[in-house]
Amino acid sequence: KMKKKHKIVFIVSSILIFVGILLPTNVIAKEEKPELKWEQFDMNDSYNYRGNEIICDAGDGYITINNSNEITKYNYDGEKEKIIIKEFNDSINSALVDGDYLLIYTEDSVLYKYSLNGELIFKKDFEDEYNYSGGVYTYSDGYFIDYDYYDRGKHYDIIVKLDKEGNVVNTYSFDAGDLYAYILNNDNQLVLSIQNFNGFEFVIMDLNFNILSTKKIDLRVVDIFELKDGYLGYFSDNNFSGLIKIDKEGNIIWQKTLDNIIEDASDRTFLSDVGEVSDGYVLVGEHNYLPVFIKIDLNGNLLYVDGYMNDKYSDFPVGKIITLDNDDYIINLTMKVNMYSSGFGSVILKYGYKDYKITTNIEGKGSVSVSSTGKEGETISYSATPDDGYELKSIKVVSASGKEIETTDDNTFILPNEDVTIEVEFVKVLTENPNTGNTILLMIGISLVIVLSTLITLYYRKRIH
Numbered sequence: 001k002m003k004k005k006h007k008i009v010f011i012v013s014s015i016l017i018f019v020g021i022l023l024p025t026n027v028i029a030k031e032e033k034p035e036l037k038w039e040q041f042d043m044n045d046s047y048n049y050r051g052n053e054i055i056c057d058a059g060d061g062y063i064t065i066n067n068s069n070e071i072t073k074y075n076y077d078g079e080k081e082k083i084i085i086k087e088f089n090d091s092i093n094s095a096l097v098d099g100d101y102l103l104i105y106t107e108d109s110v111l112y113k114y115s116l117n118g119e120l121i122f123k124k125d126f127e128d129e130y131n132y133s134g135g136v137y138t139y140s141d142g143y144f145i146d147y148d149y150y151d152r153g154k155h156y157d158i159i160v161k162l163d164k165e166g167n168v169v170n171t172y173s174f175d176a177g178d179l180y181a182y183i184l185n186n187d188n189q190l191v192l193s194i195q196n197f198n199g200f201e202f203v204i205m206d207l208n209f210n211i212l213s214t215k216k217i218d219l220r221v222v223d224i225f226e227l228k229d230g231y232l233g234y235f236s237d238n239n240f241s242g243l244i245k246i247d248k249e250g251n252i253i254w255q256k257t258l259d260n261i262i263e264d265a266s267d268r269t270f271l272s273d274v275g276e277v278s279d280g281y282v283l284v285g286e287h288n289y290l291p292v293f294i295k296i297d298l299n300g301n302l303l304y305v306d307g308y309m310n311d312k313y314s315d316f317p318v319g320k321i322i323t324l325d326n327d328d329y330i331i332n333l334t335m336k337v338n339m340y341s342s343g344f345g346s347v348i349l350k351y352g353y354k355d356y357k358i359t360t361n362i363e364g365k366g367s368v369s370v371s372s373t374g375k376e377g378e379t380i381s382y383s384a385t386p387d388d389g390y391e392l393k394s395i396k397v398v399s400a401s402g403k404e405i406e407t408t409d410d411n412t413f414i415l416p417n418e419d420v421t422i423e424v425e426f427v428k429v430l431t432e433n434p435n436t437g438n439t440i441l442l443m444i445g446i447s448l449v450i451v452l453s454t455l456i457t458l459y460y461r462k463r464i465h
Helices: 002-022 434-464
Strands: 035-044 053-057 061-065 071-075 080-085 092-098 101-106 110-115 120-125 132-139 142-151 154-163 168-173 178-184 190-196 199-205 211-216 221-226 230-237 240-247 252-257 269-277 280-287 290-297 302-306 318-323 329-334 344-352 355-363 366-370 373-375 379-386 390-399 412-414 420-428
Touching (some): 053 318, 092 132, 154 178, 190 221, 379 390, 379 420
Antiparallel strands (some): 053 061, 071 080, 190 199, 221 230, 240 252, 318 329, 329 344
16 A cells, blocks of 8 residues: 555656646746837828837937927927027937037938037938948947948948047948848947858957957847847848847847737737846837837746827837836837828927835934935945944834835945835934043042141141140
8 A cells, every 4th residue: 555655746746747747837927017108109191290209218318309300409308408400401310418519320321429418519421322321320439320222223231430520430341142131239349140151140359340359149139239248139031030148258048029029929029129127138129010028037927018008099010118217118109190190299208106205304403314215225335424422322224114124234235115214213322521531630639738738737737835
């Protein structure tokens, strides 16, 4: 009987192990979706109305071009700061802010450099017959642009290195292949996705176009986004698309089709931009002709899928995303022009997690230094400084519901999902009066003198008598 029992246990254990192997190990994490903080519409019934489009991040805000062709600077709260250029009539393909300057690269391969006050520094025309331009990137001593053209039936992809004045320093031509995407990373290296006689490759070059590394990827990567620890490539080919994570050396970390990430992904699902946040990536694009925002973790696992719907306007393909240091993000949507739309233009949205208030309640004389707001799960640092003559007696952090929050020895705490108050008590320092000791000694000395004088007087009086 014991042998039979052991045999049954063995069979059941084997079945459980086998089922465990078959079950997916890629567990989907869950995360609360961010809230919509504000939205700005620029809509019109005109078929050609463009609205207000973000052309680039400015580091402390963003820059747009509106339907009147004004190029304008906004802060991250959506407040207009200034008009940089009153009228810019060329079609913009790429733009960036380089210190105090704005670089604009047009679809006709014309590079403009303006000051942020709107002064034209230079205009360089790289146009050639059947020319298609790409992006503009900045490095310490100048810029890179790319374009392609056909000459006598032959196709050329060209990357051009320029100095700060827009003069050509060097060029690289992909005569034997196609350039699909490239970026200039923070290490001043060119990172490219190309196709040649070897197939699809991921290539890293230095600023002089010397090849540093080449890795075969077997995927047509049509866009590259730099991350803190590598790159995220968007591949699209033969009605399937997805993402590939690559480290700084060009090694593949993981790759997933969109079908692996979200349900019902199809050939009508496209990604247009990627934003990196502290715990993953926010992907923006369109799904079945409607806007979609997808957040995945660092390993490509789905955290949430969201979209933007408005009662009057819903047909907004996503254009661009800007992520901020606090993990908020700004998205620019542009109305898709089609016969079923009731209006045309754009909307700019800001998403983020709720900010909770951090207040202080101080007894005695002193001050507390701490940020006024924070997000759930954020590590908050604070410092308490007593005034002269006071010292810190106690300090504690209490939530709005009355719960005391644990603090660390280095004066930090984790912000809960409610407002908190830092309660601090400063008390007077009890110190001995430095003159008190001297006074006591003086009194003792005087008393001794009096006693001795009295004894001496009595002694001499006794002798006389």
